[in-house]
């Protein structure tokens with residue numbers, strides 16, 4: 001059974017409780033590393049400068065002021081291989097599926113339009129996920 005490392009857990013702590021619940025189920029299926037949750041200005045500036053984010057502070061869904069929790073998070077299959085698109089796609093299916101069962105709509109950076117036509121995705125941010133809507137029963 002897989003489990004998150006300390007860094008992943010501390011990043012997950014900055015995310016909404018629904019994100020935490022979804023990701024605690026996902027780790028049972030696949031080894032995953034959490035790369036980011038909430039981002040402060042310094043972290044957002046860094047992500048923007050490095051090209052990981054297209055948005056400048058405070059426009060990213062990762063940019064919520066504490067103690068608010070982030071509806072957005074970044075994660076990757078572990079061990080990390082950014083070229084392994086297939087692994088990212090499997091991970092996305094797992095995460096989005098868990099969310100759907102729980103009444104949580106999740107958008108993935110590999111499918112911004114939520115059309116499931118991955119070849120039409122305009123900007124690949126394969127590690128990015130965000131809660132779009134929550135209707136937990």
Ligand SMILES: [Zn+2]
Pocket residue numbers: 062072073074127128129
């Ligand atoms: Zn992100």
